[in-house]
Amino acid sequence: MNTDFRAGFSGVISGLFFSAVILSHFIILANGDSQIACGQRAVSVKTSQSRIVGGRDAVEGAWPWQVSLQVISKQAHVCGATVISQWWLLSAAHCFPSTNGLNNKSHWRAVMGLRDLSIYSEWTITRKIDALILHEKYNNIQNDIAVLKVDRVIGFGDYIRAACLPKPDKFHIEKWNHCHVTGWGLMEQNGAPTRILQEAGVKLISLETCQQVNWYGSSVTDKMICAGFAGGGIDACQGDSGGPLSCQLKGTERFYVVGVVSWGQGCAQRFKPGVYTSTSIYGDWIEQKTGILISQSEDAGVEFDNGDSGAESLEEKQSVPTPVSYGVEQPISLVRRNSPGRSIPLLNLIIVLYHFCS
Incomplete structure (x- = not known):
């Protein structure tokens, strides 16, 4: 990505906006989707017809x-x-x-x-x-x-x-x-x-x-x-x-x-x-x-x-x-008959954004 950080004020605003979008994406990856419907699995599973008793x-x-x-x-x-x-x-x-x-x-x-x-x-x-x-x-x-x-x-x-x-x-x-x-x-x-x-x-x-x-x-x-x-x-x-x-x-x-x-x-x-x-x-x-x-x-x-x-x-x-x-x-x-994604530290996010935008 060839972003020129020496651009004018509008370029800075655009860069900040884009960075914010990317940041929000990483935050979602770190903490899980903000809206998760009930009863739906994140993994594809072929379920069994086997037993809990010997299952x-x-x-x-x-x-x-x-x-x-x-x-x-x-x-x-x-x-x-x-x-x-x-x-x-x-x-x-x-x-x-x-x-x-x-x-x-x-x-x-x-x-x-x-x-x-x-x-x-x-x-x-x-x-x-x-x-x-x-x-x-x-x-x-x-x-x-x-x-x-x-x-x-x-x-x-x-x-x-x-x-x-x-x-x-x-x-x-x-x-x-x-x-x-x-x-x-x-x-x-x-x-x-x-x-x-x-x-x-x-x-x-x-x-x-x-x-x-x-x-x-x-x-x-x-x-x-x-x-x-x-x-x-x-x-x-x-x-x-x-x-x-x-x-x-x-x-x-x-x-x-x-x-x-x-x-x-x-x-x-x-x-x-x-x-x-x-x-x-x-x-x-x-x-x-x-x-x-x-x-x-x-x-x-x-x-x-x-x-x-x-x-x-x-x-x-x-x-x-x-x-x-x-x-x-x-x-x-x-x-x-008695995913959260991995946590991403803030410093790591900043480093990722720096490399992504530079």
């Missing part, structure tokens, strides 16, 4: 809304969760039992941008929990849903993004395809947990089928979703609880968290698929607790501002209720 490692960045909820004192993964905004996570109420004090928000931390539980990448972030809100009518396997507010804004990029939330309504199987469950749960029933995030392609199963006597009978309600296979073999397991059942809305590339990993009888057994809390049924509740305007999304997703000012204005508008807990132990027969 396949997920590709880095394949599920950027996946969260590991960890007990701080043990620094151990306990449950999964889903990023649904820059301030809020979605999980299962049974992950926070009152019997051992885990209904106290101070015991938890949320880790995002994570694939290997033992390796924190440069984009991995950790947040404390500012508010833990369980459904007021949570009881055993009923109303098994919770939302968590983090203590600091979550910056979005290639490896950390929000899943879309379906519009509050009755769940309709025919609207969804390419469903996957993800998590760090056991590789097999009574087996060992995985260190690497696992993914499994699952099939949505109708309520009528799942309510058959030799399946789950009346234990499954219209507030739940069954997903898996009649013959078993593919399923979530303990340690996957609270994580997302992610499905694509037909005709789009967006993933929605249509279910929250909740319960099942054993893991990957015949006629015993995974059972998930239906997020569309609880859309109004999520909206009320978080202030996220799901009902206005028209199932087209929403965009989240990746700037502190936007996040602050959102927080000011939201009234966070006092955290409550209604933890109840589960029956023994049921099994709980």
Whole structure:
């Protein structure tokens, strides 16, 4: 580039303007796009039809809304969760039992941008929990849903993004395809947990089928979703609880968290698929607790501002209720399924601009 810095005032202004444009470009590369749509992945991924129980490692960045909820004192993964905004996570109420004090928000931390539980990448972030809100009518396997507010804004990029939330309504199987469950749960029933995030392609199963006597009978309600296979073999397991059942809305590339990993009888057994809390049924509740305007999304997703000012204005508008807990132990027969670009220092930016413009 043959820029003559000895030009007149107009040339200087033009040069400064051009430099500002280039600077803004580098800032976007450093901090991530300012507007990132929910439910869209930055990486191209051919997802699997393999199992979490004995399954396949997920590709880095394949599920950027996946969260590991960890007990701080043990620094151990306990449950999964889903990023649904820059301030809020979605999980299962049974992950926070009152019997051992885990209904106290101070015991938890949320880790995002994570694939290997033992390796924190440069984009991995950790947040404390500012508010833990369980459904007021949570009881055993009923109303098994919770939302968590983090203590600091979550910056979005290639490896950390929000899943879309379906519009509050009755769940309709025919609207969804390419469903996957993800998590760090056991590789097999009574087996060992995985260190690497696992993914499994699952099939949505109708309520009528799942309510058959030799399946789950009346234990499954219209507030739940069954997903898996009649013959078993593919399923979530303990340690996957609270994580997302992610499905694509037909005709789009967006993933929605249509279910929250909740319960099942054993893991990957015949006629015993995974059972998930239906997020569309609880859309109004999520909206009320978080202030996220799901009902206005028209199932087209929403965009989240990746700037502190936007996040602050959102927080000011939201009234966070006092955290409550209604933890109840589960029956023994049921099994709980318990990118940002690199940071570029200012000096490096100046050096890049100097070389670019000289």
